[in-house]
Amino acid sequence: MELISFALLGLAGILTFLALAVPLARWLSVPLPVVLAGAGLAYGAVMSGADITLSGATLDPYDFWFLHQISLDSSALLYVFLPPLLFEMALAVNVRRMLDELPIVLIMAVLAVVVATAVVGMLLWWVSPLALIPALLIGAAVATTDPAAVVSTFREIGAQRRLLVILEGESLLNDAAAITIFSLLLGAAALGPDTLTPGGLAAGFARTFSIGALTGLGTAWLGSRLYPLLRGSTAAEVSLTLAVAYGAFILAEEVFGASGVVAVVFAGLATGSVSYVRMGPRNWSTVTAIWQQIGFWASGLILLLVSALTPGMLVALEGWQALLLVPVYLGALAARAVVLWGVLPLMDRAGLATPITQPQKVLVLWGGVRGAVTLVLALSLGNLPALGDDARLVGAMAAGYALLTLVLNASTLAWVTRRLGLDRLSLEDLALRERIVEGSFARVKEVVGDLAQLRRLDAQTRAEVEEDLNAAQADARGRARGGQILFGRRLRLGLAILCAQEERLVRRGFEAGATGPRVTMRLRLQADRISDSARQSSRSGYRAAYERGLRHPPYMRSAVFLQRRLGWDRPLRAAIELHLAMMLESERHLGILDAFARERLAPMVGGDVAENLRGLLARRTEAVEAAIGAVELQYPVYAAALDRALIARAALRRERQEYDRLFRDGVIGPELHTDLSRGLDRRERRLGARPRLDLARPGAELLQRAPIFAALSPAQREKVARKLRTRFTTHDEVIVHQGAREDRMFFLADGAVEVRGAERPVRLGSGDFFGGRAIVSPTGRRETSVVSLGLCRLLTLSRQEFKRLARADPEIGAAIRDAAEQRLARGHSSRRPRANLPAPEPAPLPADTVSAERGRPALSPAEPG
Numbered sequence: 001m002e003l004i005s006f007a008l009l010g011l012a013g014i015l016t017f018l019a020l021a022v023p024l025a026r027w028l029s030v031p032l033p034v035v036l037a038g039a040g041l042a043y044g045a046v047m048s049g050a051d052i053t054l055s056g057a058t059l060d061p062y063d064f065w066f067l068h069q070i071s072l073d074s075s076a077l078l079y080v081f082l083p084p085l086l087f088e089m090a091l092a093v094n095v096r097r098m099l100d101e102l103p104i105v106l107i108m109a110v111l112a113v114v115v116a117t118a119v120v121g122m123l124l125w126w127v128s129p130l131a132l133i134p135a136l137l138i139g140a141a142v143a144t145t146d147p148a149a150v151v152s153t154f155r156e157i158g159a160q161r162r163l164l165v166i167l168e169g170e171s172l173l174n175d176a177a178a179i180t181i182f183s184l185l186l187g188a189a190a191l192g193p194d195t196l197t198p199g200g201l202a203a204g205f206a207r208t209f210s211i212g213a214l215t216g217l218g219t220a221w222l223g224s225r226l227y228p229l230l231r232g233s234t235a236a237e238v239s240l241t242l243a244v245a246y247g248a249f250i251l252a253e254e255v256f257g258a259s260g261v262v263a264v265v266f267a268g269l270a271t272g273s274v275s276y277v278r279m280g281p282r283n284w285s286t287v288t289a290i291w292q293q294i295g296f297w298a299s300g301l302i303l304l305l306v307s308a309l310t311p312g313m314l315v316a317l318e319g320w321q322a323l324l325l326v327p328v329y330l331g332a333l334a335a336r337a338v339v340l341w342g343v344l345p346l347m348d349r350a351g352l353a354t355p356i357t358q359p360q361k362v363l364v365l366w367g368g369v370r371g372a373v374t375l376v377l378a379l380s381l382g383n384l385p386a387l388g389d390d391a392r393l394v395g396a397m398a399a400g401y402a403l404l405t406l407v408l409n410a411s412t413l414a415w416v417t418r419r420l421g422l423d424r425l426s427l428e429d430l431a432l433r434e435r436i437v438e439g440s441f442a443r444v445k446e447v448v449g450d451l452a453q454l455r456r457l458d459a460q461t462r463a464e465v466e467e468d469l470n471a472a473q474a475d476a477r478g479r480a481r482g483g484q485i486l487f488g489r490r491l492r493l494g495l496a497i498l499c500a501q502e503e504r505l506v507r508r509g510f511e512a513g514a515t516g517p518r519v520t521m522r523l524r525l526q527a528d529r530i531s532d533s534a535r536q537s538s539r540s541g542y543r544a545a546y547e548r549g550l551r552h553p554p555y556m557r558s559a560v561f562l563q564r565r566l567g568w569d570r571p572l573r574a575a576i577e578l579h580l581a582m583m584l585e586s587e588r589h590l591g592i593l594d595a596f597a598r599e600r601l602a603p604m605v606g607g608d609v610a611e612n613l614r615g616l617l618a619r620r621t622e623a624v625e626a627a628i629g630a631v632e633l634q635y636p637v638y639a640a641a642l643d644r645a646l647i648a649r650a651a652l653r654r655e656r657q658e659y660d661r662l663f664r665d666g667v668i669g670p671e672l673h674t675d676l677s678r679g680l681d682r683r684e685r686r687l688g689a690r691p692r693l694d695l696a697r698p699g700a701e702l703l704q705r706a707p708i709f710a711a712l713s714p715a716q717r718e719k720v721a722r723k724l725r726t727r728f729t730t731h732d733e734v735i736v737h738q739g740a741r742e743d744r745m746f747f748l749a750d751g752a753v754e755v756r757g758a759e760r761p762v763r764l765g766s767g768d769f770f771g772g773r774a775i776v777s778p779t780g781r782r783e784t785s786v787v788s789l790g791l792c793r794l795l796t797l798s799r800q801e802f803k804r805l806a807r808a809d810p811e812i813g814a815a816i817r818d819a820a821e822q823r824l825a826r827g828h829s830s831r832r833p834r835a836n837l838p839a840p841e842p843a844p845l846p847a848d849t850v851s852a853e854r855g856r857p858a859l860s861p862a863e864p865g
Contacts, residue, residue, distance in 0.1 A: 018300040030411045033369075036300055037406045040307030047308075079249070081302040083264050087245035088295030090172060090268025091288060098169045103347055104356070105169030107339060108364075112170075113177040116143035116335035123331040124397075128324055133185055134390045140182040141398040142332055145171050145368050166356075167367060172265045179261055180208045212252045212262030219248040219263070220270035224278045232280030238290050241271060277510060277517040277524075284511065310399045321393060328401045336368050359420040369410045374402035487609065492538050494597075494605040494613050499531035499542075501596055505589045512653055519581045522553075526582070539616060546620050549586075550627050552579060552731060552791060560728045560791075572728060573693045576631070576791070580639070583628045584646060590621045630790070635750075641691035649684070656680050703795075706747055706767045708819045716812050723805050724795040729753075729788035738785040742774040744798045745820065751792025757784035772820025774799050 017039065025032040098105060121139035125132050145167075184204050223244040230236040244267050252263035276284050340361045356364070506527050510520040526549045533541035552575070559571035594617050602610035632639040656677070663673040703709045703717045712720070724747070729735055735746065738757050747769045755762040755770065764770060770786055797805075797816075806813025 014301065014304065015297075017304075018297070021300070029414065031413065033299075033303055034406055034411045036303040037307045037403065040304040041310060041403060043304075044308040044311035079253075081298050082261065083245040083249040084242070084291075084294045085298040085302065086172060086261060086264045087241075087268040087271075088291045088298070089168065090265050091272040091291055093168050093172065093269060093272065094165070095269055095273040097165050101166050101169065104166055104344065105173065107343055107347065108166065108170040109173035110177045111343060112336060112339045113140075113143040113174050113181065115338055116332055117178075117181055119335040119338070120328055120331040123327050124324065127327050130390060130394070134394045137182065137185050138328065138394055138397050138401075139331075140178055140185055141374055142328060142370055142401045143174070143181075143335075144178040144370060144374050145174060166364065173262075177205065177209075180205045180259060183208075208259045209262055211256050211258035212260065213266045215252040215256055215258060216248045216263035216266030216268075217270050219244050219251065220267040220275050223267075223271065224275035227275070227278040230280075232283060234280065234283045234286045237279050237283055238287055241287065241291070242294075244271065274521065277520045282511050307403065310403060314396050314400055321396075322400070324397060325400050325404060328397060329404060332368065332401070333365065336365050340365055362420055363413075363417060366409055366416050367413060368405070369413075370402040370405045374398060488538065490605040490609045491612065492535075494601055494609045495534040495538065495542055496531075497601060497604065498593055498597065498613060498617075499527065499534055501593060502589055503527045503531065505592060509585065509589075514649070514653060515581075515585055518578055519585060522578065522582050523585060526586075539612075542616065543619075547623070550583075550623055556791065557730045560730050563728055576635075577638075577693050580628065580631045580642065583624055583631070584642070587621065587624050587628065590617055590624065593617055594621070635693060638691060638693045645691055652680060652684055703747075706769065708747075708769060708815065712812065712815060716809060719809060720797075720805065720812060723801040724797055727794045727796055729792045729794065731788060731790050733788045734785055735788055735794070736771065736782055736786045738782055740782045742771050742782055744796045745769060745771045745774050745802070745816070746786075747795040747797070749793040749795050752789045753792060754787050754789055755784050756787055763789070769819070769823075772823050775802055775817055775820045776824055 018036075021032060021035045021039070025035045028035065117136060117139035119139070120142060121132070121136035124130055124135040124138060128135070130138075223240055226240060227237060230240065245264055248263040248267040249260035252258040253260040276287070279287065340356075344356060344361075503524070506515075506520060506523045509515045509523075510517075515523065526546075530542060530545040530549070533545035535541075537544070556572075556575050556579075559575045562568040563572045594614055597610050597614050597617065601613065628639075659668070659673060659676045659680070662668045663670070668676075703712075703721060709717055709720065726749075729751075735753065736742070748764055748766050750766055752763055752765050753770070755764065773782070802813070802816065806817075
């Protein structure tokens with residue numbers, strides 16, 4: 001019992017120090033990892049006279065004052081601390097942004113590791129008595145840029161976002177390459193150098209990386225299937241994400257013999273970019289906050305413990321051996337410089353990577369900090385029997401280099417950043433900053449006026465406060481006018497702000513329960529694509545991206561194929577429902593963005609830019625409304641039901657917000673608030689399921705819209721409907737090829753097609769038909785081709801079914817044959833455009849060809865507070 005008490009007391013002491021280290025690091029103006037590593041190193045140096053044993057695979061370096069004879073295996077540190085540390089960092093990575101920098105990330109994460117291992121290893125082999133494999137092992141150990149040291153350090157010094165993305169990607173992925181090489185070298189040390197070949201190294205890396213990545217993605221996918229079963233419990237979801245992190249690591253390492261580091265990284269990336277939408281709508285922010293705390297504990301504890309164990313290895317160094325740290329340090333810097341100034345420029349010229357400026361390269365070079373991972377690998381080297389007498393030297397060299405980068409590089413990163421000028425805003429950014437500050441003063445004055453009235457301030461005091469505000473506003477206005485920002489620059493900034501607001505609306509809509517997981521994933525992907533295109537090509541890129549979003553996605557073709565070949569309606573029904581739900585949410589977001597551009601954006605980027613952007617939003621809104629209108633014309637019953645469901649859910653959200661506000665203000669107590677919330681939950685469950693789209697509408701109902709059947713009785717139309725077969729088509733699909741033998745007649749139930757091959761293309765809309773030659777002239781061939789202009793529903797009547805129908809009811813046969821003969825006699829289908837065609841109804845057509853007036857107001861559910 002006494003041992004447990006001392007252990008808990010020691011743990012409390014470590015956590016207390018971790019908490020106090022944060023303000024201490026700020027006071028000393030150094031990154032937090034430097035303080036933690038320094039404290040651990042100091043503690044280890046003080047305790048260096050205690051029992052230090054280094055035997056087998058177990059380390060007994062110190063008799064900690066709060067634990068008696070604790071044994072720490074070096075691999076145990078990796079298993080305990082690395083999964084939560086890497087998983088937390090992967091959750092915070094914007095995968096879309098990392099994909100933009102993927103070539104640079106892969107070069108820095110893979111090629112840089114190989115180069116560093118070779119350069120450091122060969123240099124040590126040349127200047128020291130070490131054999132080749134031990135020297136290469138040191139090179140592999142020091143090639144890992146530690147995530148805890150690098151990412152946290154760059155965040156704290158305020159480095160540019162692009163550098164953070166590159167360093168995050170490198171830090172998360174290069175451990176896989178380094179540990180793979182490290183493991184292969186360990187195997188060669190045990191079996192002999194003859195077993196090590198470049199081909200074996202490449203094959204081993206490919207296998208380890210690919211299997212680890214698949215393991216991580218599979219584990220994340222399994223977790224995403226389980227999140228909905230947890231009924232929105234935040235505690236249960238955090239527990240499951242912890243199981244995903246450790247499960248991916250253990251499965252990869254122990255079951256598949258792959259890289260657990262890669263598995264954890266890919267599991268975290270998948271969870272943070274895709275799987276999170278299957279959690280409780282309002283839980284993701286809480287989950288990430290808890291994981292930030294877990295990551296803080298993991299990074300702090302691993303740095304403290306491993307740095308405390310390091311002095312026991314450093315005492316093994318003699319004077320001449322300590323000098324070997326110089327070639328190790330210089331060799332690692334040289335290897336990193338080769339990649340930055342040798343490989344990346346070649347990729348820039350080939351168009352495979354976005355250029356990095358010279359100051360940024362210098363900061364990335366100096367930011368190659370090593371930390372906990374290198375220290376753990378060093379400890380494992382220190383007790384490796386295959387290295388014999390070199391084991392202590394090899395381990396001490398790797399550990400000494402890691403501490404040297406923490407003390408020298410990490411502690412001076414802020415100073416290097418200032419010297420390079422990377423912490424200063426450009427003249428345009430400074431002007432924008434002052435413009436934003438100036439535009440904010442109007443709102444500040446309103447708040448001050450309300451407070452002055454509430455506090456009943458005297459006129460003199462209020463005048464003094466307003467005078468200070470006016471002086472600050474005039475100063476900001478003067479500085480803003482002093483910095484000239486070109487229209488194009490302000491337009492790009494305005495687009496970036498709008499795109500950020502759209503991404504925020506998607507996230508908040510999910511958190512408020514306004515959108516489901518599948519719609520949220522599609523909206524987030526669309527917002528990311530629009531943002532990326534706007535950053536690259538400004539207004540034209542923005543327009544091209546949102547127009548692509550209006551088209552049906554590629555999986556729509558697969559859904560149509562399954563419906564046509566196998567009769568499976570569910571995939572196509574789900575695709576149409578998803579597309580319409582996306583368009584409705586986009587319409588709501590665009591209304592909010594227009595108000596934001598009118599009220600908030602103009603003071604930031606100027607009225608001319610704000611009006612330009614509002615015009616762009618208006619054109620996008622028209623295109624979205626046209627797309628919605630096309631689907632509403634095709635499926636009016638479903639569209640009306642979906643509108644009712646969305647309005648009801650919006651009312652429920654507003655009601656919940658009102659109850660929450662009353663509870664926060666103390667108007668109602670917790671018991672009443674809980675009872676009201678339960679009632680809302682029950683009503684929300686009833687409305688939670690969206691209405692289902694019925695693709696199999698009765699054929700007679702569809703035939704009512706076709707003029708060719710207008711003279712038939714309902715019973716006769718029902719006879720025709722039983723003979724018809726439904727066929728769906730996608731955008732730009734060729735329905736009938738020119739020169740093909742016609743064997744069936746087509747009736748357009750929904751959508752629009754274009755007849756091509758005549759003098760001018762002719763568009764046919766809902767209620768029209770083509771292919772009458774199959775009825776009138778069975779041996780004729782098609783003179784034109786017919787192409788679908790969107791998602792269309794066609795009803796087909798084969799020649800054989802027409803003959804049976806005509807024999808059973810001659811009146812029906814005569815109506816169909818007369819219409820086909822009149823069409824062929826006019827030569828309409830191949831020569832002249834029709835007059836007064838019904839409006840085409842593709843779903844959707846491009847904005848300049850689709851036009852639909854909508855008779856309902858746009859939904860504007862209240863934004864969550």
